[in-house]
Amino acid sequence: MSDKTSLLDARGIGKSFLGIMALDGVDFTLARGEIHALLGENGAGKSTLIKILTGVYTRDRGTVALDGEDVTPANVAEAQALGIGTVYQEVNLLENLTVAENLYLGRQPRKFGLIDRREMRRRSEALLSRYGLSIDVDALLSSYSVAIRQIVAIARAVDLSGKVLVLDEPTASLDSHEVEMLFSVLRRLREEGLGIIIITHFLNQVYAVADRVTVLRNGRLVGTKKLAELPRLELISMMLGRELQHITREHQAEAETIAPTAEAPIRFAGYGKRGSVAPFDLSVRPGEVVGIAGLLGSGRTETAFLLFGIDRADSGTATIDNKEIALSSPEAAISNGFGFCPEERKTDGIIGDFSVADNIALALQARQGWSKPISSREKAQLAESFIKSLDIRPPDANRPIKFLSGGNQQKAILARWLATNPRLLILDEPTRGIDIGAHAEILKMIERLCAEGMSLVVISSELEELTAVAHRVIVLSDRRHVAELSGDQLTADNIMQAIASSARLEAAE
Amino acid sequence: MIHSRNLPFVTTLGIFVIAYALCVLQFPNMFSTRVVGNLLTDNAFLGIAAVGMTFVILSGGIDLSIGSMIAFASVFVAVMVNSLGVHPLIAFAAVLVISTIFGSLMGAMIRYLGIPPFVVTLAGMFLARGAAYLISTQSVPISHEMIDAIQGFYFRFPGGGRLTALAILMLAVFIVGAFVAGRTRFGANVYAIGGNQQSAELMGVPVGSTTIGIYALSGFLSGLAGIAYTLYTSSGYSLATVGVELDAIAAVVIGGTLLTGGVGLVAGTFVGILIQGLIQTYIVFDGTLSSWWTKIVIGVLLFVFIVLQRAIIWYSNRKLAESRLREV
Known part of the structure; x- marks a missing residue:
């Protein structure tokens, strides 16, 4: 980290879609030999910023300087030529092509105008060996694991561009061993002076690999900080958008899990699905609002999907009025009196x-x-x-x-x-993307429904909202239910404490 | 080792060899250069069009205008040469230019207006057929010394078979097509777009120009197939070659190309053409079967291949899932 001159410098970036502001005057700088994490909840503007930097979108306002020179890439190929390469999470390489074909698509070595397959194989093997991979490059990409595909994608992007590498949620479907493998590749690239932007929602990984972090919220810049000087709690509060008024010294949330109470007619015990959400207990009484809090990717929506039978649980039981029910499909959930308002309203x-x-x-x-x-x-x-x-x-x-x-x-x-x-209504981010007036009305409606004796589960990233409407809040972190808060304990600070302390725990493990 | 993506091709080749062997067992005369020569000549125009269709399907698209374009090209050439006295070479060049432009316009509409290929080429199918009617609704005979010379040209195989100019043209198209698909950047881009257009775009593949190029190529080859058809029948007829695009699709799919795009070989299409030709030849040899049996057998084969492709995809997905589980 010796040569820390600014490699990429974006100033006052603005972009709107159909009159809706997606990015509003965002500044972002990336140094040479730096891993820079970009964080924010859904709709914060991370993807929009990345797509502007990599030429997928064109910005409405602002300047982008690469190596001190103004650049405006009009498309991905132009951004690549300038030196900015991207690795996306899902849409990435082409599974129907071989590893070598993927690495050299669009720039295949040629002999007499025809692709020189032997040379392509040789170069591919040489390229991948620098990443510690020795695999059959003539095998289809689809025959390799996600981690290897990810490294192949990185190798291609770095080989193509070589200045800035953008990684959009590269670890979302990797296990911990694969993540470590990926991170060691990133650290080596950092040594070589590359600037790396990484989007992720795993805070532990941010602390493990990144030097600095930039947090966006609602299309605006919250701040850019050095991670070594940034406590977890402060990072979480930056992301969730709430200033910490009282960072009390050891005001640790009393994280206790209440066993499913006998009188609650709707109960889930040991309910979970491998790879989605760890087994949890949940009981909902009539006229009660149970809130679910957590960062993006903590398992909020996955919990809702389990409760409504969209995903099938592979452990635990669901009971209504002491009768066990099988939530094998949304249809079954509806016939049991459940309702679900999904997060992605439009789709x-x-x-x-x-x-x-x-x-x-x-x-x-x-x-x-x-x-x-x-x-x-x-x-x-x-x-x-x-x-x-x-x-x-x-x-x-x-x-x-x-x-x-x-x-x-x-x-x-x-x-x-x-x-x-319905007996149980599940609301996933019921107030996202709606105006303030409707926002208040929907909260009022939630209160009215529970006064009428309906049971509600409300998922929200707005902590103020949760603490206002919920009787109890279950806190999720890394796909586990880590705490349950109620009564006086139920404050936004405590929710953030619970998230932060569980993340710390994970790191200690 | 056979890669799973080549399995459909190998299967097709196996089916062809076995089917041919069975035919020869029943009718030993079918094992002759004469039969092979005729088979190639009779299917030359279909084969040429099917190469274009292979590129289209590899890219995940479809081109329904091929049959109409062949009819248009044949009528156009016949009228130009016969009624207007234009030299055949000029007529050929003109029709190839027209069909190529026609194809590129369809490609541009598919790309820039975002209309599905099925709809665009369906419109193209009606347009080309209508244009053919406009030129002439009669069957127009064609005669010119140069055309007679081309028709009369052939290499003689040992055993009396003839490798005609048409057959040579088709083989040349297949060979060039295979090289373009397998060994050029354009070909690699076609596979990339067929695999996943969005990914291809993000990897810097020029999707626009490639899409236009694919349909331009298909248009060009339809025009060429139309010329071959004119030479084959010595006439141009606007009612001819109805539904040839479907025969071409069948040849491509039987040849192991995935209808969803991204996987397949030009060589596979060649085998697909051979299989169709073989069935027709068998029916001729048998003498009692109705020619509709060709359609029935091709229908059955298509079903078999679509199911086979599904099975391969399912199998490779499962294997992948297993290998991932093991890694975890």
């Missing part, structure tokens, strides 16, 4: 071209079975009553739902489940 929630009325009637229809269609008169009545009671605007039941604002779409989806009169 998983609404059916855009259907009218508001059709969207509202969907779950009720599913529950009744398709042989008993809801008449259009019933449907209209249903829609009318919910449009009135939830104040959905514009109050037009026949308008395609895609033309409604985010908040009104969310209300319609809530209406969809309320129409089935």
Whole structure:
């Protein structure tokens, strides 16, 4: 880390999509021989920033300087030629090609105008040996593990560009041994003077490999810090967007797990799925709101998927009124009186071209079975009553739902489940991406529903929101339920403490 | 070792060899250069078009305009030469330019307007067929000393078989096609786009120009197939070659190319053509079977191959999952 002159310098980057600000005046600097972590929750603007730097998007405002010279890559190939290479998490290399073909796609060595396969093989082997890999480069990429594919992708990106390497969640599907293998490759590249940007949501990995961290939130820069001087708790508060008012010395959260209480009619015991969420206990009483908190990738959504039968649990039992039930599919969950508003409203929630009325009637229809269609008169009545009671605007039941604002779409989806009169309603990020007015209304509605005796599970990255509406909050970290807070313990500070202390624990292991 | 991606090709080759052996067992006369020579000549125009289709399918697309384009090219050439007295070489060049431009326009629409290839080439199919009708609805005979010379040209095999100019043209197209697919950057880009267009784009593959190039190539080869068809039948007819694109797709798929793109060989398509030709020849030799049996056998073969491809994908996914489990 001797030569720390700035390699990449982005200033005041701005980008909006259809009038929605995705990035707003973000500064980002990367030094030579540095591993720089880029953190933020979903929608914070990480991907947008990366895509601007790598030429996928063009910026609306701001400047990007590479080696002191202004650059505006118009596409990926141009960014590569300038020296910025990217390795994406999923869309990466081509599994239908061989390792060598992947490494040299678009720049194959040629002899008399034809690809020289022997030379390509030789160069591929030489290139990979520098990364400590000696594999059959003529075998299909799909025959190798994700970790090896990842290293092949890095080898290609570095060989192509050689100044800046961008890694978008490179460790998401790797086990700990593979992660270590990847990190040693990164550390070696750092020694060679490369600037590396790594996006990840595993804090331990950030501390293990990165030198500095930049945190984004809601398209804005929260800050850039040296990791050696940044306590975990402060990093978490940067990410979750809450200033620490009282960093009390040893105000450790009393992390205790309450056993599933006997009187709770809906209980999950030892419920979990390998590779998704570690087994957990959860019980919900009527009229209770259970909050689920955690950082991105901590298993929040995975927990919801298990509860609603989208993923099948491979351990534990679910019981309602002391009767064991099998949540093998969302259909089974619905027939047991569950409802679920997913996080990705646009793709998983609404059916855009259907009218508001059709969207509202969907779950009720599913529950009744398709042989008993809801008449259009019933449907209209249903829609009318919910449009009135939830104040959905514009109050037009026949308008395609895609033309409604985010908040009104969310209300319609809530209406969809309320129409089935569920016992347990699971809400995954119910207030994301909706305006402040609708935000308050939805929180009020949650309170009203639980006053009426409904059980709710609310997942949110907004800690203030959780502490306001939830009676109990379960804290997740690294796909485990690490703490349960209730009563006086239930404060945003304590939630962050719980996340931080569990992360520390992990690191100590 | 056979890579799993070459398994469909090897299977096809095996099926062809076994089927040919069975035919020869029943009709020993089928084992002759005469039969082979005729088989190549009879399927020359289909083979040429199928090479274009191979590139299209390798890229994950489809080209339904091929049959219409062949009819258009044959009528165009026949009318140019016969009614307008244009030299055949000029007519050939003109039709190749037209078909190539036609193909590149379809490619550009697919790429830049984001319309699925199925829809664009369906429109192209109607357009080309309509244009052919516009030129002439009659069968137009063609006669020119140069065309007679091409038709009369052949190498004689030992055993009396003839390797005609058409057969030579088709073989040349297959050889060049195989080189382009396997040994050029364009070919590598085609496989890359067929594997995953988004990944290919992120890896810097020029998806736009490659897509246009693929459909331009398919258009060019359809035009060439049209010329071959004109030479084969000594006429141009706008009602001819209806549904040839489907025969070409069948040859490509039977040849082991994955309909979803990214995996396959030009050589496989050649075997696919041979299998289709073999079935037709068998029916001729048998004499009692209706020619519809060709369609039935090809239908069955297609089913077999699609199921086989599914099975291979399923098997390799499972093997991958197993190997990953072991690593963990």
